[in-house]
Amino acid sequence: MRVALLQMTSSDIPSDNLAVASAMLRQAKSEGAEFAFLPEVMNCLSTSRRHQQEVLQLEEDDETLPALAALCAELGIWLLIGSLGLKTNDPDGRFANRSFVISDAGEIVARYDKIHMFDVDVSPEETYRESDGYRPGETAVVAETPLGKIGMTICYDVRFGALHRALAQAGAQILTVPAAFSHVTGAAHWETLLRARAIETGCFVIAPAQTGTHPSSQGHSRRTHGHSMVVAPWGEVLVDAGVETGVTVVDVDLSLVQKARRQVPALQHDREFNGP
Structure with a gap:
């Protein structure tokens, strides 16, 4: 199956980001892609909680989700929305970082809320409290899809190998890692982590990413690493989209999953052990 990575530099204005993603999705279809992949928080990349409160919506009120679903049905293409920032009904007012799989009929096939929160101090100048x-x-x-069984993760989840192992042992053949990775940690760890997750599970890893310096209406922009990748089950990087925005297509051969797992059947070799 031919897949497309849609690498974006999302702003903090959802309508602008929807227009960009829609154009990219049309291009992906024109280049023969049957399944496209968008990055994390593609609808609004912002460091301002106040601004997010103003522009984000509950899932049932969000405009990006139904618009992309309708476009999938129009084009006849499957889509992973890496994630949307969405309001919730939680008493503390916190948002959800939610990934969606959309079918070529425009139906929501699966939802996943990011499990691991990026609470780190990369440097004195760069701190995050997701x-x-x-x-x-x-x-x-x-998620069950024509591409195969997809284990859904988001960004910081990639550092937690146990999650990806559990997904693979539950049947996943592909792991998705949509991201808005810090340019500092991305340069140091992004490729290594993606390749590790592929090698240890025998899965394809498909990782669409945000890239560059993100426009902000609030005066404080954020920079992300880019380098959307597809990694094969043996650990080879099949494609690296670099740092420019755009559409990158690559063919995925699912038979490589079984080949890698026959060569190194590590998913069958778990053993119970006593803690240290």
Whole structure:
């Protein structure tokens, strides 16, 4: 199957981002893609909780989700929306960081809320407290699609190997890692982490990413790493989209999953052990 990575530099204005994503999705279809992949928080990349409160909506009121679903039905293409920032009804007012799989009939096939929150101090000048604004999910998800069984993760989840192993042992053949990775940690760890997750599970890893310096209406922009990738089950990087925005297509051969797992059947070799 031919897949397309849609690498974006999302702003904090959802309508602008929807227009960009829609144009990219049309291009992906024109280049023969049957399944397209958007990055994390493609509808609004913002560091301002106040601004997010103004522009984000509950899932049932959000405009991006139905618009992209309708476009999938029009074009006859499957889509992973890497994630949308969405309001919730939580008493503390925190948002959800939610990924969606949309069918070529425009139907929502699966939802996944990001489990691991990016609460880190990369440097004195670059700190993140994702859990201040977003509440963590609690449930791992495997989605059935024509491409194969997809284990859904988001960005910081990639550092937690146990989640990806559980997804693979539950049947996932592909792991998705849509991201808005920090340019600092991305340069150091992004490729290594993606390749590790592929090698240890025998899965394809499909990782569409945000890239560049993101326009902000609030005067404080954020920079992300880019380098959307598809990694094969043996650990080879099949494609690296670099740092420019755009559409990158690549063919995925699912038979490589079984080949890698026959060569190194590590998913069958778990052993119970006593803690240290």
